[in-house]
Amino acid sequence: MTRAHNFNAGPAALPLPVLERAQREMVEFEGTGMSLLEHSHRGKAYEGVHFQAESLLRELVGISDDYAVLFLQGGASLQFAMIAMNLLHAGKSADYLLTGIWSQKALAEAKLIGKARAAADTSVDGKFTRVPTQAELSIDPEAAYVHLTTNNTVFGTQWHTLPSVGSVPLIADMSSDFLWKPFDMNRYAMVYAGAQKNIGPSGLAVVVMQKELIRAARKDIPVILRYATHADNQSLYNTPNTFAIYMVRNVLEHMKSLGGLAAIEQHNLAKAALLYGALDQDPDFFRCPVEHASRSTMNVVWRLPTEELEDRFVKEATKAGLVGLKGHRSAGGLRASIYNAVSEASIQALIAFMSEFRKTA
């Protein structure tokens, strides 16, 4: 088998050793005579996996006991609703920093539930090319929370410096850059991420949330949609996505074996530098629309002189084993998602292809 160079935006590339382990253990898990998929979520074999996933995450990030770690279904999109349902108390308003379609969706969902507004919006003609400056934020000091999207998968922007929001609880959707580098959990009241980009397969959202925030949340909403329900039951209130949690456990273990988040950050910075370097060598042909300071280390977007060339690029790249380079339908152009599991060799292969393509274009 030749592994494809996988630049999918999510679900995305997973580390080969993690896939090989899943393969080895698929039919027979730890000598139990059955697959992990067949184990009860209340049995010892699965519980071992479940709590190891939590403890590895706590260890890698450095998450204190002031925070609950939750493994929930429904992806980040369900979080958009749950956040507002749980935290938008009557009479309160929430502030959203708009930097792409995911933050727009999060705000739209919140508006269906309570009072919420954009406290920043960097869109121009419906497109985003940067995150806002501190001066552009109009944070309501009484807001229930401030919500931001740390990395914008579609438009290829990323917050490289966290905004200052005073004492308002800061909530971050980290779906597309969770664990790409170390971060200080104590600066956030809550972070969440769909697993399917940096840390596992789809069907799982990881939520890290101040226990205090959970305790203070609304009680007048359905039980299954309360964070307290899941925190009180260690994400075992109802049957969780056991396979996805198993895969996340294995990815986290793999990340630890690579040296943890600091080592992974170096790896990611090197990959991003290589790819942006290639774009910048020929910026009239490979045009990155994102402002330099907002460039994402996870999703690198660029345009070619014509859409015809972009189509040809995608087709020929796919033939050459470089997969997932078409830009999001709302942004157009080209995009390479270079999450944790994408190797430097894949970046090199992409750059070599770009160079060849340039010659024939």
Place this chain on the structure above:
Amino acid sequence: MTRAHNFNAGPAALPLPVLERAQREMVEFEGTGMSLLEHSHRGKAYEGVHFQAESLLRELVGISDDYAVLFLQGGASLQFAMIAMNLLHAGKSADYLLTGIWSQKALAEAKLIGKARAAADTSVDGKFTRVPTQAELSIDPEAAYVHLTTNNTVFGTQWHTLPSVGSVPLIADMSSDFLWKPFDMNRYAMVYAGAQKNIGPSGLAVVVMQKELIRAARKDIPVILRYATHADNQSLYNTPNTFAIYMVRNVLEHMKSLGGLAAIEQHNLAKAALLYGALDQDPDFFRCPVEHASRSTMNVVWRLPTEELEDRFVKEATKAGLVGLKGHRSAGGLRASIYNAVSEASIQALIAFMSEFRKTA
């Protein structure tokens, strides 16, 4: 490897050929150079799986175009909330038939959202040993819907004849007996099931719902919690649990290869007859608390003369490779969940063990 005899209540036994296929395809899916887990949910490779899962389900059950088939996250427990949020219109009430803890939970969730009541309740001292008779139902002809749980995993009861509910839409939680035999979808407005008992791994709920009911549902709820959102986007509004849908596709294909639901029903009836036959041969020792007409073909529960004996039974059975026989914590006693993928050989092994245990007890 020796396969355990797996009587887990869910997640539960899966067909060995389905697990072996998942193993074969885990690292390299259909010659694409990557795992299915790494494929975009918007790419051709995954879409093939997604729509085949739907078409196989339509074919096996016989589901007309009047119904939408949805693959949702959050399990049956999220359905408890979504059903009421979508269908409990202002001024309306819903009727719930209480036959176990899952129907109780469904009602409790509905009461947090709107007006709902028990239209039947067969509990005695908090336990259930039968489903109600038609005469015991007090259906409100103006109800938004009637909700029932076709099979009660905890107490081992099952509806063998559907109640008559007039023209009120009937909604059935089939989590623990979905596809155990053929059924007439046209008698239901909606059926739903967590996948992790009869048709796949955890992390997925399958919903089959009248398109008319979806169209008439409430629009004043979060977008992600509207059935219309998922129906309009063929369950691809946000990233679905792609692996679970792949596994369901494979289980459905396997079921088709076995001869479809009629053949599977015969297989299940034979297994249940064997096991209940063994209990009934020695009813003072192996006491089934469930009324004969309400006995479940999926979850067989029984008691032994003392709790000490029950504990010993579970321990010795586990040592003998018979797994998952402890009753649910709220019911006590013993339980064998004998879903579709549990073989007759496993039933025979259980009966042989019971016979040996009886001699030494």
